[in-house]
Amino acid sequence: MPKKIGFFRKLPAFKAVRGELTPTKKAASYALALVVFAVALALRFWLEPTLPQGFPFLTFFPAVVIAGFLFGVRQGAMVAVLAGFASWYFFIAPQDGGVNSGTLTALLLYVIVVSTDLFLLSLMMSAYRAELIARRDLERMGEEREMLTNELDHRLKNVFATMNAVITLSQRHAATSEELAQKLKERLNAMARSSLLLRNAGPAGPTTLRSVVEQALSPFGAGDTNRFTLAGPVVSAAGQTSVVLSLILHELGTNAAKYGALSTGRGHIDVTWKEIFRAETPDEPDLEIVWCERGGPQPETDSERKGFGSTLISRVIGMLNGEAQVAFPATGAIVIMTIPMRSIAKSVNDTEPADF
Numbered sequence: 591m592p593k594k595i596g597f598f599r600k601l602p603a604f605k606a607v608r609g610e611l612t613p614t615k616k617a618a619s620y621a622l623a624l625v626v627f628a629v630a631l632a633l634r635f636w637l638e639p640t641l642p643q644g645f646p647f648l649t650f651f652p653a654v655v656i657a658g659f660l661f662g663v664r665q666g667a668m669v670a671v672l673a674g675f676a677s678w679y680f681f682i683a684p685q686d687g688g689v690n691s692g693t694l695t696a697l698l699l700y701v702i703v704v705s706t707d708l709f710l711l712s713l714m715m716s717a718y719r720a721e722l723i724a725r726r727d728l729e730r731m732g733e734e735r736e737m738l739t740n741e742l743d744h745r746l747k748n749v750f751a752t753m754n755a756v757i758t759l760s761q762r763h764a765a766t767s768e769e770l771a772q773k774l775k776e777r778l779n780a781m782a783r784s785s786l787l788l789r790n791a792g793p794a795g796p797t798t799l800r801s802v803v804e805q806a807l808s809p810f811g812a813g814d815t816n817r818f819t820l821a822g823p824v825v826s827a828a829g830q831t832s833v834v835l836s837l838i839l840h841e842l843g844t845n846a847a848k849y850g851a852l853s854t855g856r857g858h859i860d861v862t863w864k865e866i867f868r869a870e871t872p873d874e875p876d877l878e879i880v881w882c883e884r885g886g887p888q889p890e891t892d893s894e895r896k897g898f899g900s901t902l903i904s905r906v907i908g909m910l911n912g913e914a915q916v917a918f919p920a921t922g923a924i925v926i927m928t929i930p931m932r933s934i935a936k937s938v939n940d941t942e943p944a945d946f
Contacts, residue, residue: 603662607719623657623665627672634681646681647673647700654704658711666711670704799825799877799934802832803861806839810852817852822863825877831934834909835879841902842881842925850923851886857922858885865931875931883922903927910934 598604602619605611611619630653634646641648650673658666677700682693757774803820804812812818827835839861843852851857863879903914903925912929 601660603658603660603665603715604718606662607715608722619661620665620668623661623669624672626653626657626660627669627676629653630669630673631676631680634677638681646677646696647703650674650677650700651703651707655707655711658708663708663712663715666708670708673704674700797827797832799827799831799835799863802827802835803839806836807843807861809840810843810847817858819858819860820862821860822879823865825863825865825934827934831910831929834906837906838903838927839881842923846883846886846923849887849889851883854886856885857883859883866928868928871930877929877931877934879927879929881923881925881927883924886922888920889918889923 599608602611602615602622606616606619627650630649634649637649650670653673654666654670657669674697678697682696799822800820807818810817812820846852846857846859851859860882861879862882863877865875866878867875903916907914907927907929910929910933912927912933914928915926917924
């Protein structure tokens with residue numbers, strides 16, 4: 591910023607526009623404006639013997655402009671009023687209380703000139719205020735653009751990290767290329783649905799955990815049938831949380847349709863979540879999500895579900911600093927996922943992609 595502009599910014603009038611003038615400094619600005627008036631009055635007395643008649647306001651015109659520019663329009667108006675009364679009392683003083691046309695003309699000219707000066711100063715301060723607002727808007731827009739760029743960068747990293755995990759783990763558990771392609775298609779579609787959910791949330795509000803669960807399990811009839819029970823408090827889910835949980839829930843739903851509760855007509859799945867406090871972290875709450883199947887066939891000891899399903903869940907949930915316990919009792923699969931609440935509500939900007 592040029593030095594001249596920087597100097598003007600330090601003046602009380604410009605500080606007042608920026609809201610940086612404390613009550614004490616504001617009172618001091620009025621006192622200094624009175625000093626300007628006193629100097630103008632003293633100078634007018636000093637020039638009185640040498641001035642011809644008809645110049646009662648000579649030294650007060652610049653005093654009004656100086657006070658208004660340095661300290662503010664209100665301080666300038668105060669000096670203008672005081673100067674008007676002082677000129678009237680000391681230098682006009684109509685004899686016997688009479689007022690002639692010359693006196694009225696001089697007073698009217700004074701009022702017009704100082705009003706014009708103060709009006710122009712007010713316009714200048716308004717322009718400065720508008721410039722400040724425009725500059726702050728530009729700074730805010732720049733910050734928002736940088737934030738969105740960083741968010742996009744982090745989100746892409748997280749998406750690619752998740753895709754890398756899905757591809758790697760799918761390769762290990764696919765017998766044929768057709769099976770690999772089908773698994774990849776299904777899992778990438780689950781990620782796409784979670785991204786669509788985030789986009790639809792928009793500025794209206796954050797995505798909720800319930801909407802993530804419903805969206806992830808919609809291909810398996812969640813919301814359209816009585817095969818699912820979803821229960822839990824309202825919890826906001828950040829961007830990365832939605833992607834990771836959608837992928838995990840889609841995998842659980844796929845396995846349930848192949849081997850578990852959804853493979854029969856009588857099966858049912860309960861998905862519940864609640865806030866818990868663990869002994870090792872008493873001051874930081876966690877979110878516990880429980881997937882519980884019942885009414886399906888008894889899990890087999892060497893079921894594929896125990897291999898790929900458990901591995902995918904434990905790997906991917908690590909992106910949220912969480913952990914999972916997978917069990918296959920005779921009643922059906924049970925998956926208990928524990929995720930720190932700070933990871934659930936954390937912005938995608940603050941979540942680094944995990945390595946696989």
